[in-house]
Amino acid sequence: MFRRLPEREATITVEIDGKPVPAAPGDSVAAAMFAAGVAAFRHAPVDGGPRGPWCAMGVCFECLVEIDGEPNRQACMTPVREGLRVRRRLEGARQEP
């Protein structure tokens, strides 16, 4: 879905749903997830459909994920850190990659 320009080199590692993935300093969690090929960040609580970032700047709240155990954090507004752990809440959702 996205590739990374060499100028923004991935030098740290975060964990998405238990899997280690590379991330670049300056990434938001959302960017690291996109770079790792994630498209569906969560399911809509009401209709269950898959959702992902619309704005990447803190407006839409479509990027809510669990970060380091804290649920419903905005992935696009949270900077990555070495070892940061992301968990998607996809139970009951129509699953997509």
Next chain:
Amino acid sequence: MSVDLAIVGAGPAGMAAAVEAAEHGLSVVVLDDQPEPGGQIYRGIERAGPGLSAILGDEYEAGRALVEDFRSARIDYRPNSAVWRLDAGARIACSRDGAASTVVAGRVLIATGAMERPVPIPGAERPGVMGAGAAQVLLKASGLVPTGRVVLAGSGPLLLLVGCQLLDAGAEVAAVLETTVGGDYLDAAPSLPRALSGWRDLARGVAMKRRLRRAGVEFRSGVSGLAATGDAVRFDGGEIACDLLLLHEGVAPQTHLSRQAGLRHRWHAEQRHWAPAVDSLGRTEEETVLVAGDAGGIAGARAAALSGRIAARLAAGADPARLAAALDRERAMRPLLDRLFRPHTVLPADEALVCRCESLTGGDIRQAVRDGAMGPNQLKAFARAGMGPCQGRMCGLAAAEIVADERGLPVEEVGSFRIRPPIKPLTLGELAAMEGETAEAEAL
């Protein structure tokens, strides 16, 4: 703690204000929810090397000097600080790294900028569809380039800019579908003489179009009936396969903070958004609160920096006249651009999702109005519209448009959601810490 000027936002408006205010000897705190200064236009610029800088262009590169001045100014800059409450008398509550705190200031400058206007077409909520500005955020901050076929749809200068930037970054831009119709250009003609200073921007737009066409990008204008299907974009009379659909219908001021603070807002009939009621210098009816940049009305980065400096001078009791004249010249092109790039997807179709948090469609909102919801705030009670985590940021404009349309009233009359603090979600830890501090302050 108390300071002379607290600035919310470190985009061109907030940065320029901070530099100017520090030069006038004011004590300044700048609160911004991003990890780096720059705002939307100059996002990530301190880390941008020659490659990314070439892709993003000279208007981006132009921000480097301002960010350097900002970094070397004598100010208290606090990144990663989201402001979630502003009270008259200039008391600000914000959160940083999970800890809440308050700042008390003589004056507050709201420089929170704009957001991309939501584009509520059917299917817009699917993964694989996002704002054109969002794709640009990912490119600027992380050097992410979409793989696969990209289609851009909507209107406005940013749509073309993002198309060109993605092209330069090596993305496969298959098509640009403009909702703008030929008539818009003709309608704009009466504003031409006043708009002469905007020629540079218009010429840029024309050049960007030519550049995209030359690269073999399919171009259509007057496109209607847009819908995202998951692997294609449909429109009246056609369909184009794509892996990523980027939508854009211009930007709108972020009004949650100014609304929560109780400021009066005005409806912009051409651009179809709200903005706080300010005079030409950014003063509000609240003595302690100033507004600069796109937060007070869309006028672009150069105007944002000028209005920031003007606000700083007002706060310092200095004369802003020379800067005010420059700002007037900068804004002279707005009537033309506002007409040229009117948003087109303002009244969502019945099947389009309008309130994403509560999964309400255009049809659901219309039904709520027929059931008796007289304005946006009653929509909360009738249908829970605007009550989810985004607090109506995504549905507010469309909901007001639908109510106005159904009731045959101007949007100005049906009004907007009431916004209450906190305007950003807080963790339980932040709230607990905050309550402790408030109790302490009250006990003193």
